[in-house]
Ligand SMILES: Nc1ncnc2c1ncn2[C@@H]1O[C@H](COP(=O)(O)OP(=O)(O)O)[C@@H](O)[C@H]1O
């Protein structure tokens with residue numbers, strides 16, 4: 001194991017988060033079994049008081065996970081100097097078999113956390129707390145994922161050995177390898193460019209449409225559009241945006257752009273992208289509950305705002321990516 | 335109009351010291367009138383007042399406020415309604431020491447998010463209305479009992495409530511100050527506010543300002559006129 | 560709620576919490592002090608370890624990619640005459656740009672009980688009888704340019720040198736105890752046999768080739784030991800990380816104690832504070848408002864403590880030479896180079912520090928804050 005402050009912080013964050021959720025679990029069960037908002041009984045009053053504690057607690061855990069996702073990537077990038085063959089985060093994550101799964105679990109937690117926060121936001125504004133059972137059910141369902149994330153991170157960090165020779169982005173995202181990532185990387189620039197701009201403009205357009213007219217249909221489409229836009233964005237980064245940033249016709253790495261050598265440009269891309277994707281998907285999911293009478297007006301306001309955030313996030317991402325392509329000296333298309 | 339039907343309130347429900355402070359109250363509080371609740375100590379006046387003023391939820395029974403059933407509302411929304419609709423004057427004036435009179439007055443408006451300047455102007459007008467304009471920046475612990483109560487009244491009025499709730503407002507005042515209080519009460523009633531208060535002070539209960547008197551005993555209404 | 564109202568509301572809450580912090584100065588200053596102290600200690604460790612790490616990297620950046628030593632019976636031995644030439648002839652090493660023998664060794668100065676590194680650099684022209692010394696010698700032996708100094712060699716003879724120059728302060732970590740001299744002087748002082756070298760330095764242009772060169776060297780010269788710069792770098796990095804991590808682990812007791820302290824402070828609300836919260840709830844504040852108000856309080860205290868602690872740590876490490884932690888973290892030479900580290904701030908490090916201080920604080924005060932905030936709004940009517 002490599003004993004490093006950032007690693008300890010990440011493990012601590014994962015451990016404490018899991019511990020807090022486990023502490024909240026019995027309460028979640030009680031809410032699911034006994035919640036009755038119309039009752040004035042002392043049990044109900046106590047449950048209501050406790051929802052403040054556990055909502056705050058879970059919101060705190062969600063925030064920590066969002067920050068942890070950032071820290072995880074940041075740290076993986078920093079660690080790359082310690083491994084032979086590692087040039088960026090990819091090499092550090094490839095040191096053992098748990099690196100990438102740990103990253104994916106952390107990203108899944110990021111999206112789950114933002115979704116939970118969105119649901120909590122609308123639920124606590126409706127007079128009868130209509131989603132309280134769903135909220136705490138989701139919490140119970142998320143516990144295994146939190147445990148899995150902790151397990152993967154433990155395995156990953158404990159299994160880090162400085163003398164391992166790892167393979168880095170050069171092989172993982174090369175056009176010859178036979179992974180999904182490399183197939184995406186090997187896309188010819190023109191169709192990739194069309195898919196990228198098409199997907200993202202669609203996502204932005206739908207989000208704006210929902211922002212203008214917050215209805216169910218446009219809401220669901222916003223969610224799907226966010227997912228598609230997210231995919232198109234990642235594919236685009238792999239296929240050509242990275243090439244423009246590195247000014248190198250074959251370096252397809254989505255992680256090297258996070259490095260100080262490239263002025264941390266990656267964060268300018270990823271932070272708006274993930275914000276937009278999370279907001280858009282949450283807007284879509286929230287729309288599922290818009291039929292409940294007490295929720296309808298709140299969901300209208302919230303999904304509209306989230307669609308706005310999604311449009312701004314994707315728009316910012318697209319603008320930054322375009323700027324990077326435009327400023328680059330590399331020529332892929334004539 | 336506040337309508338209570340079948341209100342019961344238990345303390346320590348389900349435990350060995352379970353106690354029903356109210357056992358079956360049906361009551362309607364008329365708009366723009368002064369209603370006084372009286373009764374011996376422990377008869378449930380304060381408990382009834384907390385339910386009327388949305389400070390607490392009944393264990394059983396229905397509460398309707400302006401034709402809206404608010405019995406099952408969670409605290410968050412009950413508070414919102416309370417903030418808009420009610421102003422409270424407590425027996426201990428319950429001002430926050432270390433803050434000035436003005437700052438105390440605008441506290442109930444903080445959660446509404448109005449601009450500070452507008453709030454301060456409103457508070458100054460209210461203080462001037464009770465002849466305390468010159469003490470606006472004094473810390474409240476330097477004020478006399480009567481002045482403190484007037485600050486508390488201004489605080490109750492900052493959100494411009496339709497209904498005023500006062501629990502034993504004259505219990506800490508001497509006769510002269512009590513009379514002054516009745517004077518202010520009369521002004522407020524003339525402004526068209528609904529007022530509910532508890533008292534066992536004959537000076538208050540028997541005064542001309544009070545329109546209705548409800549008498550409580552052991553958590554039940556024994557008399558209303 | 561419209562954005563403007565929301566912002567205005569948060570401003571009110573911050574106003575209130577500032578006033579309430581000011582009203583309880585003694586208690587809050589105590590908390591702030593302990594909090595700041597914790598940040599200070601953690602930040603000092605992190606800044607110091609990080610600066611050492613970058614410093615070592617910078618120093619090594621200018622050293623050769625491969626250093627070749629010769630082993631005899633598994634121990635480091637001198638490079639015999641002809642060895643260097645043999646490499647050039649027998650082994651065809653692609654990618655090696657330059658290859659040269661180096662002369663260096665350690666000297667124990669019994670006067671100040673310190674070790675110096677004696678070296679005969681090949682890229683510098685030092686006249687015979689003169690030396691160039693590192694800043695550590697300047698301090699410990701009071702040397703300046705033009706002074707003379709005598710060292711008793713291992714064979715017992717006294718050699719006298721004139722100090723031609725003192726090396727500048729930059730990157731002292733390695734150069735502090737250096738003594739540079741002419742090759743002939745070096746050989747005479749240590750009675751170093753003619754034609755022998757301490758080791759061989761090789762520069763390799765393409766980093767991808769370094770490993771191949773090393774493997775080739777090993778297979779053709781089984782008595783050689785190639786040391787790769789990148790390997791050393793990695794070892795340094797992990798040693799410093801390790802030390803930092805170890806310090807943090809030791810300090811985790813302090814973090815835990817701080818968490819308990821924060822819990823106590825938050826839980827031990829005075830009767831006055833409890834009364835205030837009761838009043839706020841009765842006059843129209845909601846549980847969530849009180850929690851938000853307390854959240855602002857925690858955030859303000861945290862940010863202030865973080866800022867104060869971090870700035871203090873920065874001054875401590877970069878302007879006061881980390882006097883408090885020096886012995887624990889550095890510890891590799893008898894003669895501690897007293898060096899001024901180049902100031903360096905790192906995003907990951909700040910984020911990590913934040914995790915170690917604000918995260919436990921927040922976790923610790925959550926429950927007590929909730930307890931206070933859920934005071935029933937009717938309690939003030941029952942006193
Ligand atoms: N929080 C409480 N826990 C237990 N008993 C209470 C509580 N509050 C009030 N009571 C009881 O309820 C009864 C009614 O109290 P209250 O409404 O304050 O009476 P009043 O205001 O008429 O003097 C009293 O017997 C009192 O002891």
Ligand SMILES: [Mg+2]
Nearest residue numbers: 379380381501
């Ligand atoms: Mg009473």
